[in-house]
Amino acid sequence: MRFDGKTVLVTGAAGGFGSRMAEVFSNLGARMVLSDMDGDGLRDVTRALSGDAVALAGDVTDPAYHHDLVDLxxxxxxALDVAVNNxxxxxxxxxxxxxxPALAQRVIDxxxxxxxxxxxxxxPVMASRFEDEGTPAAIVNIASAAGxxxxxxxxxYAAAKHGVVGLTRSAAAEYGLKGVRVNAVCPSFANTTMLTDYLEASPKSREATQSALTRNIPMARVGQVDEVVQAILFAASAQNSFMTxxxxxxxxxxxxx
Ligand SMILES: NC(=O)c1ccc[n+]([C@@H]2O[C@H](COP(=O)([O-])OP(=O)(O)OC[C@H]3O[C@@H](n4cnc5c(N)ncnc54)[C@H](O)[C@@H]3O)[C@@H](O)[C@H]2O)c1
Structure with a gap:
């Protein structure tokens, strides 16, 4: 899988899956558009890349921010070839x-x-390019096993992630003829800051919480970041042209x- 000359937008790019995606897509030839509300973290990730990359800090709850990212x-x-909404x-x-309730609203937002x-x-910009030039595009939404x-x-959180799955399936149906594939990747617990913070916030010991989290997982462990990123690359790849x-x-x- 190569992404030479492709433009790939990743949200949540300052940490976790997002920062690793930035590195891996870039190493595979992509030109990166990176987004996160953590401006300092975003700058560090962008500077560390050897390929072309631009970054714009902002909050994904602001609709105008997404238009600014696409314009960028x-x-x-x-052009925009791939977007990973992470x-x-x-x-x-x-x-x-x-x-x-305020925290619940923030999770939904x-x-x-x-x-x-x-x-x-x-x-719309992906569909319009497909209509003009016949170039297909791909969107990967990061949902969760909780979706x-x-x-x-x-x-x-589960309600929000079920919603992401609903959006993914509906968008795929709306844009099947318009050259945009839309898929979701659904990780269980994986080794990022999100998991570390979560374990630290638990009233039980880290070991007890982690063992409770993995009790129902047949492979009996949390995932590694690269294991998730590989699935994202597969979903995003132009070679994977019939999966939506x-x-x-x-x-x-x-x-x-
Ligand atoms: N790590 C896991 O165990 C796990 C499991 C299932 C799904 N996921 C999903 O994977 C995605 C990435 O999670 P992660 O584990 O890499 O988390 P992370 O906390 O390591 O990284 C998330 C990034 O998103 C950014 N972010 C948060 N809110 C934002 C906002 N409002 N606007 C812009 N940026 C914002 C953060 O600054 C951070 O850099 C999330 O959608 C998460 O729900 C994670």
Missing amino acids: AQTEFG AGIVQPMQRIPDTD VDLMGVFYALQAQL LIGSPFLAI GETLSVDGGLTAV
Whole structure:
């Protein structure tokens, strides 16, 4: 899989899956448009890349920010070939009645509306280029295993991620004839800051929490960042030209049983 000359937009690029994606896509020849609300982190990631890369800091809950990112891809590199809508937050583990409504709203705003606004900005320019030049494009939304099955104590996060799966399937259906494939990657717990913060916030010991998280996973471990990034590359690759509306589970078998 190569991405030579392709323009790839990644949100949430300052850490976790996003910063590794920036590195791997860039090493595979892509020109990167990087997005995150952490401006300092974004600058560090961008500077570390050897290939062409531009960055714009902002919050994915702002619809105008997504239009600015798409404009940046077009003005700097002439087009947008791939978008990975990855920025996200998780909630603390809590029962539904204990979850603060303002925090729940923020999870919906970032994890669900952030992807919706991204699709609103990305789909028309990708479809229009396909109509003009016949060049197809791909969008990969990062959902979660919590977007496919119920997740006790993570209800609002699960609701947002189920929403991302719904957006993915619906967008795939709307844009099947317009040259844009839209797929979702659904990791279970993987080794990023999100997981570390989550383990640290738990009232139980880190070991006890991690063992509870992996108890129902047939492979009995958390995922590694590169294991998730490989699935994202596959979903984004132009060679993978007939897969759309799909949810790729990268979860050690969690959702298979
Ligand atoms: N790590 C896991 O265990 C796991 C499992 C399943 C799904 N996911 C999903 O993968 C995606 C990436 O998660 P990660 O583990 O790399 O997390 P992370 O916390 O390491 O990185 C997320 C990045 O998103 C950015 N971000 C957060 N809110 C933002 C906002 N409103 N606007 C712009 N940027 C924002 C953060 O600054 C951060 O750089 C998320 O959508 C997450 O829900 C993660």
